[in-house]
């Protein structure tokens with residue numbers, strides 16, 4: 001078993017929480033794990049990413065090689081596309097569809113969704129809306145993680 | 160034993176704590192900050208009362224750690240790479256004084272400048288000072304190295320430089336803990352002259368430092384962190400330093416690299432292994448994260464030996480951090496296929512937060528300077544550096560911590576008017592007070608704005624050393640009381656604040672304006 005996952009989003013959206021949860025689950029299961037993240041800038045609003053690697057065997061690089069990721073998990077649609085160079089040919093992309101609008105030149109929504117939909121393996125869901133229905137849009141990141149578990153785990157992890 | 164899930168930085172912290180650490184000193188700086196933050200919240204460190212508060216800057220931190228070493232206890236001092244420039248004086252001289260209790264200088268480099276002004280490689284400082292350097296390649300080594308380094312430090316009575324880079328500092332992995340050692344008892348140095356660098360003594364200490372260099376090479380040759388792996392194919396030999404070892408192995412399934420590999424995680428270079436590789440292999444490929452230190456050393460000025468490949472011959476880029484793909488290319492393997500970033504994707508650079516006090520300060524400053532035009536604002540390093548970007552376009556320089564005030568003084572000396580410095584509260588405490596003294600002494604015609612958001616925001620809300628005493632400090636340094644003005648940067652006070660800034664620009668002498676309003680994330684962090 002070996003899975004390379006890119007987590008993507010905007011600073012303050014909670015991707016590091018997703019990373020931590022998967023990380024602890026991996027350690028609890030006795031798997032090897034490496035998770036590289038970006039720290040430093042306290043300001044909210046810049047793009048952030050994390051490389052998460054899980055394996056039954058020892059892992060060397062903290063960074064996922066380009067073209068090798070099995071999965072991109074993104075909490076924002078444009079950020080999902082920023083890391084496409086990392087996705088492997090048969091890799092999956094799962095993303096929240098709610099844009100985070102904090103830049104003047106945010107692309108047209110239609111164009112973004114067309115790019116996402118053109119990928120062979122993609123799942124797009126309005127996680128903000130689902131989270132709001134469940135009580136608060138603050139848990140949007142957990143909805144995305146839940147979606148990965150329900151919609152993707154069986155597809156991706158074959159015994 | 161259960162594994163701990165730790166960042167490289169945290170692994171160093173836990174490793175130092177378990178190795179009998181008595182004091183951690185440092186000044187925040189990405190990517191080193193989490194070493195001390197981990198110790199600050201670690202229950203065992205709190206119970207043992209390990210020293211763990213931030214210092215004013217890297218120089219004071221290094222000297223404090225050296226003082227603890229003098230008193231016989233184990234200390235670590237942490238900083239980012241450019242912090243070692245600030246600490247260079249005590250650092251270089253501590254190679255001559257040496258250590259009593261073990262001392263580790265932990266420095267985090269930032270190749271590719273993810274959040275830094277340059278990408279200097281601290282291993283050069285290691286070579287410069289003639290100290291041993293250890294450089295972990297993974298989190299487990301980062302955990303194990305402090306104990307090893309403390310022992311090495313106490314064996315040779317010499318500080319040890321521990322170098323990491325961004326990727327390891329900020330990457331998590333499972334770490335297995337070892338037994339916890341007791342802290343050292345307080346004890347004085349055996350030689351009462353050891354820390355007394357009068358020229359006559361310093362010369363002796365320097366000769367002593369030179370005399371142990373061969374022993375340090377032997378230590379590297381026998382180090383558990385350095386290794387030579389034989390390979391059948393001797394057309395190439397690979398030297399992989401620190402983290403670069405991982406990018407190498409990443410490219411070989413099941414660890415099956417056909418070439419001999421020399422993994423280096425301790426310096427000075429393990430000479431025996433280098434000689435072996437050079438005599439047995441046709442070509443050498445040097446992989447190192449950072450600048451081409453090893454490559455340059457074994458290539459020599461005339462490069463008349465084996466063919467050495469690396470960052471200097473174009474096999475790898477001359478600058479920036481390594482990654483598996485770059486190493487793959489240098490090994491002559493085919494690139495993995497990968498997609499392009501779609502054109503629709505726009506950049507999303509960091510920006511001042513909505514509601515940030517600095518944003519209001521810049522609007523006010525811009526208004527006050529309108530009549531003079533552009534190019535008069537010397538700034539510094541912190542969140543407020545983002546005031547360079549649109550829509551503010553408010554500042555013109557960012558060089559090193561404290562340089563805002565000194566550059567404004569120099570420009571005013573040249574006749575520039577107005578000459579304005581913009582500096583954060585933590586940066587002022589780090590290295591703004593001494594240039595303010597220069598300004599006062601020469602009665603420079605400058606306006607110094609100390610942006611007091613009550614914290615060191617950029618690096619994650621550490622307390623700032625000057626909290627609650629900025630006015631007193633400025634007054635004590637000699638700024639006239641009526642020209643120390645505190646304003647509240649809020650839209651409601653816009654006109655009033657612009658008027659105050661204009662008044663102080665017109666005053667011919669040293670003015671200090673303190674825009675004071677907490678960072679909007681501070682409340683969250685403190686509660």
Ligand SMILES: Cc1ncc(C[n+]2csc(CCOP(=O)(O)OP(=O)(O)O)c2C)c(N)n1
Nearest residue numbers: 188242540541542583584585586615616617
């Ligand atoms: C010599 C050196 N040490 C540390 C740093 C890392 N660093 C950058 S900005 C900063 C502090 C900024 O705090 P402050 O001046 O209060 O401004 P704020 O971010 O709160 O606006 C630090 C520690 C550095 N760039 N250089």
Ligand code: SF4
Nearest residue numbers: 512515542616678679
């Ligand atoms: S973190 Fe604080 S100081 Fe930094 S940009 Fe945001 S509000 Fe301003």
